[in-house]
Amino acid sequence: MLLEVKNLHAGIEGKAILKGLNLQINKGEIHAIMxxxxxxxxxxxxxxxxxxxYEVLQGEVFYEGKNLLELEPDERAREGVFLAxxxxxxxxxxSNSQFLRLAYNEKMKHLxxxxxxxxxxxxxxxxxxxxVEMDSSFFKRSVNEGFSGGEKKRNEILQMAVLEPKxxxxxxxxxxxxIDALRIVAEGVNKLRGSENAIILVTxxxxxxxxxxxxxxxxxxxxxxxxxxxxxxxxxLEEKGYDWVKAAGK
Amino acid sequence: MNLQAGKETIYNAEFRxxxxxxxxxGWLKSLRENAFAYFTENGFPTVQNEDWKYTNVxxxxxxNFGFEASSIDAETLKIFAYPESKQTQLVFVDGxxxxxxxxxxxxxxxxxxxxxxxxxxxxxxxxxxxxxLARSINYDFNGFxxxxxxxxxxxxxxxxxxxAKIETPILLLFVSTxxxxxxxxxxxxxxxxxxxxxxxxxxxxxxxxxxxxxxxEVFVADEARIKHFRVQRESHEAxxxxxxxxxxxxxxxxxxxxxxxxxKLSRHDINVKxxxxxxxxxxxxxxxxxxxxxxxxxxxxxHALPNCNSHQNYKGVLNEKSRGVxxxxxxxxxxxxxxxxxxSNKNLLxxxxxxxxxxxxxxxxxxxxxxxxxATVGQLEEEELFYLLSRGLSENLARNLLxxxxxxxxxxxxxxxxxxxxLDEAVLNRLEVNLEA
Numbered sequence: 001m002l003l004e005v006k007n008l009h010a011g012i013e014g015k016a017i018l019k020g021l022n023l024q025i026n027k028g029e030i031h032a033i034m035x036x037x038x039x040x041x042x043x044x045x046x047x048x049x050x051x052x053x054y055e056v057l058q059g060e061v062f063y064e065g066k067n068l069l070e071l072e073p074d075e076r077a078r079e080g081v082f083l084a085x086x087x088x089x090x091x092x093x094x095s096n097s098q099f100l101r102l103a104y105n106e107k108m109k110h111l112x113x114x115x116x117x118x119x120x121x122x123x124x125x126x127x128x129x130x131x132v133e134m135d136s137s138f139f140k141r142s143v144n145e146g147f148s149g150g151e152k153k154r155n156e157i158l159q160m161a162v163l164e165p166k167x168x169x170x171x172x173x174x175x176x177x178x179i180d181a182l183r184i185v186a187e188g189v190n191k192l193r194g195s196e197n198a199i200i201l202v203t204x205x206x207x208x209x210x211x212x213x214x215x216x217x218x219x220x221x222x223x224x225x226x227x228x229x230x231x232x233x234x235x236x237l238e239e240k241g242y243d244w245v246k247a248a249g250k
Numbered sequence: 251m252n253l254q255a256g257k258e259t260i261y262n263a264e265f266r267x268x269x270x271x272x273x274x275x276g277w278l279k280s281l282r283e284n285a286f287a288y289f290t291e292n293g294f295p296t297v298q299n300e301d302w303k304y305t306n307v308x309x310x311x312x313x314n315f316g317f318e319a320s321s322i323d324a325e326t327l328k329i330f331a332y333p334e335s336k337q338t339q340l341v342f343v344d345g346x347x348x349x350x351x352x353x354x355x356x357x358x359x360x361x362x363x364x365x366x367x368x369x370x371x372x373x374x375x376x377x378x379x380x381x382x383l384a385r386s387i388n389y390d391f392n393g394f395x396x397x398x399x400x401x402x403x404x405x406x407x408x409x410x411x412x413x414a415k416i417e418t419p420i421l422l423l424f425v426s427t428x429x430x431x432x433x434x435x436x437x438x439x440x441x442x443x444x445x446x447x448x449x450x451x452x453x454x455x456x457x458x459x460x461x462x463x464x465x466x467e468v469f470v471a472d473e474a475r476i477k478h479f480r481v482q483r484e485s486h487e488a489x490x491x492x493x494x495x496x497x498x499x500x501x502x503x504x505x506x507x508x509x510x511x512x513x514k515l516s517r518h519d520i521n522v523k524x525x526x527x528x529x530x531x532x533x534x535x536x537x538x539x540x541x542x543x544x545x546x547x548x549x550x551x552x553h554a555l556p557n558c559n560s561h562q563n564y565k566g567v568l569n570e571k572s573r574g575v576x577x578x579x580x581x582x583x584x585x586x587x588x589x590x591x592x593x594s595n596k597n598l599l600x601x602x603x604x605x606x607x608x609x610x611x612x613x614x615x616x617x618x619x620x621x622x623x624x625a626t627v628g629q630l631e632e633e634e635l636f637y638l639l640s641r642g643l644s645e646n647l648a649r650n651l652l653x654x655x656x657x658x659x660x661x662x663x664x665x666x667x668x669x670x671x672x673l674d675e676a677v678l679n680r681l682e683v684n685l686e687a
Contacts, residue, residue: 049636049640050639050640051636052632052636053632072639072645073636073639073640074639074640074642074643074644074645074648076640077639077640077641077642078642082640083640085637085640088637089631089633089634089637091634091637091638091651091652091655092655092656092658092659093654093655093656093657093658093659093661093662094651094654094655094658094685098685099641099651102643102647102651102685103641103642103643106642106643106644106647107642110642142655159641163641163642
């Protein structure tokens with residue numbers, strides 16, 4: 001098992017948001033986490049990545065058998081956990097290619113593998129950028145600075161493509177995307193799915209799941225999973241709305 | 251109480267010697283004498299003076315500086331020179347022109363770059379000097395400007411004639427050696443419709459202790475455009491003071507970027523005055539301080555007449571036990587309707603022992619204006635830090651990268667490639683980041 005979340009309670013600023021969440025994820029699987037606003041979807045994503053503002057109150061999380069909660073955010077990343085941000089941060093003055101090479105080499109160093117020099121890395125970057133249809137003009141630009149909403153999300157997937165995480169958590173990656181950008185992002189994710197990794201799609205809407213087909217759908221309400229099923233659950237949810245599951249959760 | 255006021259100091263004998271040996275015209279000699287009399291009476295400013303509240307310069311008095319220029323070989327200086335201005339540069343070592351290292355062979359014929367000594371030999375330039383010198387900032391501004399004016403000797407005189415467009419940047423490099431006091435003096439006169447880029451650079455030959463006390467006056471005539479980069483990379487043991495005084499005329503444009511990285515104790519006064527309508531000025535800067543460095547920027551932007559725009563963006567990065575001071579006064583006077591004045595000072599504190607005192611001051615006496623100012627003092631944003639950590643960057647690297655990004659906004663303004671590169675490297679080095687771009 002790649003990830004096992006057991007009875008997770010977590011919150012922010014003293015307020016409990018996740019209230020006993022259980023989740024099991026194997027390699028090769030795509031899981032969609034759906035739910036209304038405030039149900040705890042993004043909290044789960046941030047807790048998995050180790051955001052310092054979120055506090056784990058109870059429960060355990062195992063990643064490849066290790067206690068994930070004991071690892072610092074950067075250690076988690078180097079171990080293969082990746083969070084695609086809902087609101088990617090701008091890093092002025094540091095070019096996309098510099099930033100990605102630093103991140104890539106930190107990971108390689110950690111794994112005891114060979115680091116790449118700028119030229120070698122540039123070849124890798126060019127190759128991976130095709131996955132999200134980004135041209136090399138993006139490499140020289142400062143990370144996310146002046147990027148449109150869609151470009152920022154594509155850039156997140158480019159980072160994923162370069163860092164090749166074992167567990168990728170995509171937090172509302174579909175929000176704010178027009179139809180073309182959504183298609184590009186979704187196709188990128190589909191190209192990156194494989195038997196050796198797992199993806200968690202955190203999303204409010206079923207729309208993204210038309211493009212990325214999940215193996216499992218979990219519906220979150222008030223900090224707990226209230227309904228689980230296959231991809232057809234997303235369609236049912238779209239039809240009946242979140243009130244249906246909220247009622248089911250009570 | 252004034253520091254050393256009325257006392258015999260190390261400066262007395264040198265002043266008399268220098269004045270006696272000089273063959274300067276009478277007006278200049280009497281200006282110098284008046285300035286020295288002011289210094290003798292008032293000494294260096296003290297912390298009792300509101301404008302010097304946070305910057306205590308009393309340590310300068312204990313120093314026994316010499317005045318003889320040392321020789322520096324070209325090899326040492328190479329690192330301070332820039333390919334873009336290789337043949338348009340004047341190099342001063344300990345305040346004296348170094349002929350071997352200076353080269354203005356690539357200067358267009360219509361541009362004048364001379365020492366004061368040379369300029370005074372030419373009737374026309376001598377007249378300009380007489381009309382302009384100490385007219386945008388008088389010796390009685392403070393003890394430093396007085397002492398500088400008293401020691402006016404081999405200053406740098408830049409004259410950009412009407413309509414002249416000088417594309418090559420002109421470098422004025424001031425290098426100091428151990429235990430010297432030197433007094434850089436610059437007069438820049440840009441006539442109407444002219445354009446030029448000036449780099450004013452302060453550097454050290456090694457980690458020496460010395461005093462740089464400079465005054466730079468800039469006159470920007472109607473519709474002239476001046477870009478001015480001031481790069482201060484003194485030794486971390488040095489004392490540095492410079493005053494920059496700028497006069498902006500009708501529809502002229504002045505863009506200054508002030509980088510302060512060096513000095514044990516440094517202070518920069520920059521005063522910009524709009525003398526006519528329609529002028530525009532950018533007054534931006536960065537101070538990046540380590541160990542127990544102290545830097546103080548005091549600026550005054552004076553909107554005396556209508557429809558002028560000023561933009562001020564200063565950033566501070568303070569590490570370890572360093573101390574920063576920013577004081578920005580903007581005056582919008584009664585007649586200055588249609589003024590647009592923006593001011594921002596953002597500070598990043600990287601350690602609990604670092605400290606900054608920032609005070610933006612807007613004084614507005616006209617209703618028809620657009621003004622905004624703001625100052626912040628803070629740490630790195632948690633959300634930004636988390637973003638970098640979540641990509642596997644160590645906390646140290648992540649913090650340094652964000653700090654670099656913060657400072658980069660100012661450095662990025664410098665459109666002279668080699669200077670930008672050098673400053674990037676200096677900042678990255680200080681942060682121990684290797685981008686290997």
